[in-house]
Amino acid sequence: MTERSRDLQFRLGTGAFALALVLIVCGILFILIDQSMASIQKFGLDFWRTSIWDPVAGQFGALPFIWGTLYSSILALAIATPIAIGIAVFISELCPGRLRQPLVFMTELLAAIPSIVYGLWGIFVMVPWVRFLETSLPDAIRRLPLFSGPPLGLGMLAAALILAIMVIPFTSSVSREVLKSVPVAQREAAYALGATRYEAIRAALYYARTGIVGAVMLGFGRALGETMAVTMVIGNNPKVALSLFAPQYTMAAVIANEFTEAANRLYVAALIEIGLVLFIITLIVNSLSRLLIWSMAGRMMVVEEPATPPPLESAA
Amino acid sequence: MRRTLGLASLAVVAAVAALTAQKTQINGAGATFPYPIYSKWFAEYNKLHSNVEINYQSIGSGGGIQQLTKETVFFGASDAPMTDQQLKEAPGPVLHFPTVLGGVVPVYNIPNVKTELKFTGPVLADIYLGKITKWNDAAITKLNAGVTLPATDITVVHRAEGSGTTFIWVDFLSKLSPEWKSKVGAAASVNWPTGVGGRGNEGITSLVNQTPGAIGYVELIYALQNKISYGTVQNAAGEFVKASVASVTAAAAGATAQMPADFRVSITNAPGKGVYPVSSFTWILLYENPKDKAQAKTMLDFMKWALTDGQKYCAELGYAPLPAAVVKLETTALGKIKSS
Numbered sequence: 001m002t003e004r005s006r007d008l009q010f011r012l013g014t015g016a017f018a019l020a021l022v023l024i025v026c027g028i029l030f031i032l033i034d035q036s037m038a039s040i041q042k043f044g045l046d047f048w049r050t051s052i053w054d055p056v057a058g059q060f061g062a063l064p065f066i067w068g069t070l071y072s073s074i075l076a077l078a079i080a081t082p083i084a085i086g087i088a089v090f091i092s093e094l095c096p097g098r099l100r101q102p103l104v105f106m107t108e109l110l111a112a113i114p115s116i117v118y119g120l121w122g123i124f125v126m127v128p129w130v131r132f133l134e135t136s137l138p139d140a141i142r143r144l145p146l147f148s149g150p151p152l153g154l155g156m157l158a159a160a161l162i163l164a165i166m167v168i169p170f171t172s173s174v175s176r177e178v179l180k181s182v183p184v185a186q187r188e189a190a191y192a193l194g195a196t197r198y199e200a201i202r203a204a205l206y207y208a209r210t211g212i213v214g215a216v217m218l219g220f221g222r223a224l225g226e227t228m229a230v231t232m233v234i235g236n237n238p239k240v241a242l243s244l245f246a247p248q249y250t251m252a253a254v255i256a257n258e259f260t261e262a263a264n265r266l267y268v269a270a271l272i273e274i275g276l277v278l279f280i281i282t283l284i285v286n287s288l289s290r291l292l293i294w295s296m297a298g299r300m301m302v303v304e305e306p307a308t309p310p311p312l313e314s315a316a
Numbered sequence: 317m318r319r320t321l322g323l324a325s326l327a328v329v330a331a332v333a334a335l336t337a338q339k340t341q342i343n344g345a346g347a348t349f350p351y352p353i354y355s356k357w358f359a360e361y362n363k364l365h366s367n368v369e370i371n372y373q374s375i376g377s378g379g380g381i382q383q384l385t386k387e388t389v390f391f392g393a394s395d396a397p398m399t400d401q402q403l404k405e406a407p408g409p410v411l412h413f414p415t416v417l418g419g420v421v422p423v424y425n426i427p428n429v430k431t432e433l434k435f436t437g438p439v440l441a442d443i444y445l446g447k448i449t450k451w452n453d454a455a456i457t458k459l460n461a462g463v464t465l466p467a468t469d470i471t472v473v474h475r476a477e478g479s480g481t482t483f484i485w486v487d488f489l490s491k492l493s494p495e496w497k498s499k500v501g502a503a504a505s506v507n508w509p510t511g512v513g514g515r516g517n518e519g520i521t522s523l524v525n526q527t528p529g530a531i532g533y534v535e536l537i538y539a540l541q542n543k544i545s546y547g548t549v550q551n552a553a554g555e556f557v558k559a560s561v562a563s564v565t566a567a568a569a570g571a572t573a574q575m576p577a578d579f580r581v582s583i584t585n586a587p588g589k590g591v592y593p594v595s596s597f598t599w600i601l602l603y604e605n606p607k608d609k610a611q612a613k614t615m616l617d618f619m620k621w622a623l624t625d626g627q628k629y630c631a632e633l634g635y636a637p638l639p640a641a642v643v644k645l646e647t648t649a650l651g652k653i654k655s656s
Contacts, residue, residue, distance in 0.1 A: 055478075056501035123522055131526070150469060152527060154512050236476035236513030247512040253476075257515070260376025261478025261504035263402060268382075 029279065036273035038266050047273060053238045055258070060270035062277055064238035068248040069278070072156060072230065073223035075244075076163030081216050083164075084171035085205075088212075091172075092179040093201050104176075111169035119232035122162045127153040127233055130161065134245055149245040152235065157244040159234035163226055167219035174218055178211030179204060210296045217289035224282055227252040251278040340614045345373040346380020346393030349480045349535065350598045353416055353633050354393070357626050361618055368614055377480050378504060384410065384601055390611050392601035395480020396487075396504065397580035409604040411653065412579045413646055414597035415622060417636035419536035419564040420484045421546035421594070423521065426451055427466060427528045433547040434459045434556045437492025437585065437593070440549070443531060444472055444489060445496060446510035451529060472511030473523045473532035478504035481517070484596040485533045488584040533594075536564065537634035551593040552585050563592035564636035572641045579649070595636070605654045612655040619650055 033040070039047065043060060050061030091103050131153030141147055149155075182204045190200040205212070227250075235247020236257065251274050262268045344354075351374035358370040375383070377394035384392030385406045397412055422435055429451075439455050442448045448455055452465045475482045487502040500506050514523045517538040524530040536559045539546050548556040557563050570588030575581060585593045600619070606612040623643045630637040638646075 052507065054507035055505045056503045056507065059507075123519065128526055150471065152471060152512060154523065231476060232515055232519065236515075237508070237511070257477035257513075258505050259379075261378040261480075263378035263381050263504070264399075265405075 029276075032272060032276040032279060036269045036276050039269035039273040042266065043270075047270075048277070051238070051240055053254075055262070055267050058264075058266050060266075060273075062251070062274055064240050065249055065251040065254050065274060066277060066281070067240045068156075068234070068238075069224055069250040069252070069281070071248070072159045072163055072234065072250060073220055075156070075160035076167055076223045077216065077220055079160060079164035080167040080171060080219060084168045084215075084219070085175055085212065087168070087172040088175035088179055089201060089205070092176050093197075093204070104173075107169045107172055110165075111173065115166065115226060115229040118162055118166055119229035122158065122229060122233040126162060127158055130154075130158045145242050146244055148243045149241075151245055152247065154233055154235040155243075155245050155247045156234065156241075159230050159248070159250075160244075162229050162233055163223045166226060166229060167223050170222055171215045171219040174215035175208075175212050178208045178215065181211075182207050210293045213289065213293055213296065217286070217292075220285060220289070221282060224278070224285065225252055227256045231257060251275075251281075339367050339369055340610060342368070342370045342391070342611050342615055342618075343373075343389045344370065344380075344391040344393060344600075345375050345383045345389045346601070347377045347395045347480055347598055348374040349395050349418055350393060350416060350635070353629060353635050356629050356633060357618075357622050360626070360629065361621060364621075365617075368618065370618065376478065376504075377483075378478065381601070384603075387607075390602075390606065390608070391615060393599065394601060395596065395598050396483045397582075397599060398601065406603075411602050411604050411649065412599045413602065413619060413623075413649070414568075414579055414638060414642060415600050416627075416630055416638065417564050417568050417583075417595055417597055418480075418484070419559040419567075419592050419595045419636065420481055420488075420533050421536050421539050421559045422531060422533055422549065423524050423539065423544055423546050424531040425524050425526075425528060427468060429463060429465060431460075431463050432545065432558070433463065434550070435547050436550040437488060441489040441493030441496040443470055444474070444509070444511070445493075445499065446472070468529035471527050471530040472508075473520055473527070473530050474508050474511050474513055475520065475533075476513030476515050480504065480596075480598065481533070481535050482506070484584060484594060487582050487596070488594045491582075491585045536560075536636075540634050549593055551591045552587045553589055553591070555589065557590060557592045559592045559594070561631065561634070561636045563590055564595045565639055567591045567593065567595035568597065568636070568642055569639040572639060572645075575642065575645060577649075579646070602653060604652055609655055612653060616650055616653060616655055620647065623647065 039060060047060065047062050048066070049063055051063040052059050052061050053064065054060075087107065091100060095103060131151055134151030134153065134157070137147060186207050187200055187204060190203040195203065230250055231253035234250065234253065236249050236253060237247040238249045238254070239246065241248060255271050255274055259268075259271050262271055351372070354372050358372060362369060372393070377396055380389075380392040380394055381398055381402055383389045385402070387407065398410060403410055422440065424433065433456075436459060439448065439459065442455065449470055450467050451470060452467045457465055483502060483504045486496070486500065486506055490497040490500075490502045500509060512523065514520045514532070517534045520532040520534050521538070521542065521544060524532045534544065538544070546559065548558045551557050566588060567583050567586040570586040570591045571581060571583040579597070579599070581597070583595055583597065586595070602615065623638065623646055627637040627643075
């Protein structure tokens, strides 16, 4: 066998694997659309806009689930991102050598815990803490729409917190790898210009920002699809509410909860359409993050052309 | 060496093939509620008849009905009888056979109240509708004279996932409250007017235990096994009855007189004395004219055993056994299945 034909075979083989991936994604999309046809035809766009979910009456609207999924994931990101980046910076830049391996090991351990375990911990340990936190808020704050409603412990706040804990290891691990790949020359250049350690880290973060955005979006994707831990602490009530105390619901959770007992065709179709909506939203989020990364990478090229280090002021 | 290994494994394969040739394997799927007793039955039956192997997947009642309709399993199992619509969608006539009974009980957590509370269907319905919002509401205090109830807010807890337990609970509420029937109705999952959803019996229990003022509902078996205290519910005869294996079986006995020929009957709020009103059968679903006659014959033998000898395993697992009158009706009905 010649080297060339082996080359060709290798290329065809790996190409087939890549093609399989595309086919699987298309296949999933096709099945989701096909199986949810009954619901798509009956409700049309109203499925995205209405908020009544009544299996008995056969009335299905996905708005509370879409809201709950996006709201909980965005809140989780808001909590997790600064902490995750902080962990990554500490491990890659500031941590004494002896501590580094144990810390890396611990963050990876967090990522390996099954979500049902997070859920159980959430319901038995975290929810009572959250309730305590909620009841100890002063009345003046409790009157704000963001904190209205009875302090159940269970609800949007608990869900966002548990999601944040679950997302942190992913975001911080990837951010750490990205920071590690910042060329030494970049750091040395910063020091050579008289930068303090803090300024040098800011320069490194700025250099690594596209990768860090990627890490954050990876966490977002995980938060969108997380099911078990969320359903155990979010309260599972399909209502659109701004309050962090209110029990709400997510798309992945309603599929997991109701699919097994959904016995009539329209109901099953509506649940599969929820899956389709989740698929589409994930696709949009991923595309947006791609666009964001591309536009940032494009700008960085421009910045780098004059061969000057990135301006420190704009890093913030 | 490799060759002898190959020969040996061939021999093993041949032996396994010979063994399985005589075995009758039957697959079923459905309700999770009766799963513990079904798996006990299948294991015990296998000890008696080593050539019969029955596999059961507890994927939920809705899933069981779907699998049966698609004919991917020989039998289905459900906590709610199939609707007329579902029966129409099945490729052939489907028969229902009650196997055991279960009850659903109200559990609550009211600060400083340790006594057993009394409930009625309309009061429970109003609580779950969000119309009664405080524990010291006149409707509750009237039923519980002598108990000082605080002005605590009621937090309603319900099952998040679709379940047979929910079906029994809301079926009872539908019968006792016209408003519940028109606004919410009865199904394995409903559009809850108020409250929070916990997953599974353990989810409900932990939420109720943690939340002062909470009320929820769990399966009787679960309450008994975990020694959770629960309230009494008023039955059709006006008595406040505490759920127990005996009072749940009494509900089935009370319903025997009006038992329809197809056994598709809801026995919530059944008539009679000593009847616990939030009770229900759980059913095994079989085709009247199954395709595989060998499996049909084996399944019939198993069903006869389960309805008679099998009932003695109910007590240890906390299920209520079928009353004798229902077993008699079912034994006759099993004759309708064409096994030859």
